[in-house]
Amino acid sequence: MIQLDRLTKKFSDFKTGERLALDHVSFDVKPGEIFGLLGPNGAGKTTCLRILSTVLKPSSGSAIIAGYDVATHPAQVRARIGFMSNNTGIYDRMTAWELVEYYGRLYGIPQAQLTQRLETIFSTLQMNEIREVLGSKMSTGMKQKVSIARAIVHDPPVMIFDEPTSGLDVLVARRVIHAVESLRDQGKCIIFSTHIMREVEKLCDRIAIIYRGRILAQGSIEELRDTHHQRDIEELFFELISACDAEEAEHLRANEDSINPGLDDTSTNVEVRP
Numbered sequence: 503m504i505q506l507d508r509l510t511k512k513f514s515d516f517k518t519g520e521r522l523a524l525d526h527v528s529f530d531v532k533p534g535e536i537f538g539l540l541g542p543n544g545a546g547k548t549t550c551l552r553i554l555s556t557v558l559k560p561s562s563g564s565a566i567i568a569g570y571d572v573a574t575h576p577a578q579v580r581a582r583i584g585f586m587s588n589n590t591g592i593y594d595r596m597t598a599w600e601l602v603e604y605y606g607r608l609y610g611i612p613q614a615q616l617t618q619r620l621e622t623i624f625s626t627l628q629m630n631e632i633r634e635v636l637g638s639k640m641s642t643g644m645k646q647k648v649s650i651a652r653a654i655v656h657d658p659p660v661m662i663f664d665e666p667t668s669g670l671d672v673l674v675a676r677r678v679i680h681a682v683e684s685l686r687d688q689g690k691c692i693i694f695s696t697h698i699m700r701e702v703e704k705l706c707d708r709i710a711i712i713y714r715g716r717i718l719a720q721g722s723i724e725e726l727r728d729t730h731h732q733r734d735i736e737e738l739f740f741e742l743i744s745a746c747d748a749e750e751a752e753h754l755r756a757n758e759d760s761i762n763p764g765l766d767d768t769s770t771n772v773e774v775r776p
């Protein structure tokens with residue numbers, strides 16, 4: 503349902519020059535599966551998810567969602583995905599019901615069908631007691647529930663969660679995790695990005711460890727443990743990242759040597775003209 507093939511994104515910045523935020527990233531995710539993107543700050547997770555949600559265009563490679571290419575068919579892709587991050591907007595002056603209904607209308611769902619859909623969502627996410635609560639009066643936990651409701655109002659087959667538990671207390675984070683699990687049980691195809699090891703171990707069917715825009719390893723937690731002979735997923739994460747840093751440092755050294763081969767040669771002559 504989601505297929506990434508050598509997806510690459512370069513940013514050009516006049517200060518830092520060209521930056522490779524995603525470097526030939528490939529993976530696929532099936533319906534009824536939670537695929538975890540695990541990486542530290544700056545690894546490339548958000549860039550990847552922004553391309554999948556059609557906010558950014560890839561520099562090269564492709565991403566296909568539910569049969570549509572994100573670069574050439576963004577409208578069809580948007581209709582089939584639900585996106586939620588930890589800062590998905592909630593409007594102060596709308597109640598929970600109004601806000602979710604508003605998004606349903608944006609997706610063009612006919613009113614009778616939309617009301618039915620809202621009833622189902624508000625019951626499933628146990629939101630009935632907050633129907634009339636205004637955005638400005640919502641607790642963080644309420645806001646998260648409304649954000650999830652908003653992301654699933656059009657019943658998309660694909661869900662994208664970008665660090666949805668970041669900054670939440672354990673109780674609220676737990677509720678979000680349970681909501682994600684129940685979406686998987688309904689057969690949704692889910693990408694879940696995080697830097698929290700415990701979450702991937704608990705939640706994800708397969709994961710990709712991403713760093714410096716590259717996928718360093720991917721598979722089920724058990725496969726990764728077996729392949730890398732490391733039971734502790736946190737240790738495995740640090741080992742892979744350290745190896746990547748060492749490789750990068752070696753690469754930089756080799757580059758410097760090829761650019762300045764004679765730097766150590768003290769016999770270099772410098773001619774000074776008057």
Ligand SMILES: Nc1ncnc2c1ncn2[C@@H]1O[C@H](COP(=O)(O)OP(=O)(O)OP(=O)(O)O)[C@@H](O)[C@H]1O
Binds near residue numbers: 523
């Ligand atoms: N619009 C942009 N212009 C230039 N560089 C960018 C831009 N967006 C992201 N980057 C760079 O791309 C790299 C990947 O960033 P990204 O936000 O995808 O990482 P992340 O894994 O989501 O990290 P975080 O957890 O901090 O959000 C970083 O080095 C970042 O500085």
